[in-house]
Amino acid sequence: MEEGDSSVRRWEDLDIDILVKILQSFDLFELTSGLAHVCSAWRLACSDQLLWMTLDLSILKSNYIKIPLEPYVYVDCQSDKTLTSLLKICLNLSSGNIRTLIFHYNLYVSDDQLTYTAERCPRLKRLVMPAWNRIKKTGICRAIHMWEDLESLTMPSIANPPYVMEEIARSCKNFAELKIMGPCDMLFASSLVSFLPNLKVLSVRCTLLSKSALVTILDGLKKLEVLNISHCVITEDPPPAPKKILAKLDDSILEKASRLHKFLTCMSDSCIMCQRSRNDEGLMRWYKYEEDLWKVDEVRSLAI
Secondary structure, eight states, rough: OOOTTOOOOGGGGOOOHHHHHHTTTOOHHHHHHGGGOOOOHHHHHHTGGGSEEEEEETTTOOOEEOSSTTTTTEEOOOHHHHHHHHHHHHHHHHHHHHOEEEOOOOOOOOHHHHHHHHHOOTTTOEEOOOOOOOOHHHHHHHHHHTTTTOOEEEEEOOOOTTTHHHHHHHHHHTTTTEEEEEEHHHHHHHHHHHHHHOOOEEESSSSSEEHEEEHHHHOOEEEEOEEEEEEOOOSSSSSSSSSOOOOOOOOHHHHHHHHEEEEEEEOOOOHHHHHHHHHHTTTTOOOGSSSSSSGGGGGGGGGO
């Protein structure tokens, strides 16, 4: 065709809706590799809210080593820079539209990175962040305080849960779903009952769970509708008493759970996940297993 022919269409003239549809097939690294700088039309398409309802950073892991003192991990500087750079690009393009934010269980976010993210995701509804090693009490509370619309949280087991539950109760009035990736003891269970009595969905799958904590949850969370304890190692007595692992749930537990809409359990000797939980003594070593196994949950709304 001759130069200047009006029938020649340029990429920047492509309908925005079509361009957005094309961009939806790109992965995160492709989407943030500089496409937004091609032209103003592409910049507009790359910032479309359809692309940024979910920011899934589970494809990214920290390069770290374990250390004997808190925070128990040391993250390589370049690894930190990579995450910071990616967050800046994504959060700039998303224009505050992110509703779901997912981190890998081996992605160790710092306080500064979390605060930067929270300030630019004011409408967040779901957070999946299984690693809190480098986040201080003030950091997580500051972030939760900014997330008034937060409804769902996937978090690790922590030594002092009351302060987190209290901040959620104070700041997140629509909070309804919690997944704990780690042991659930009496302190954790009583914290839930004290601060989150309106909790509707709780998953503590593949972990160490004391019978007393389970009873506390069933008795205390009156509005709970769904409880997932699949593949848990359930112990009869809390420490320091000798640990006795239950082979099945007794009738008193089943009676208490009968009011729930769904009570998800699995304690089968033939179940691979139950075997893995027992072999890991209720402290799942996810790195030993299939890459995305940690994302699985019998509760559909908590699966990734």
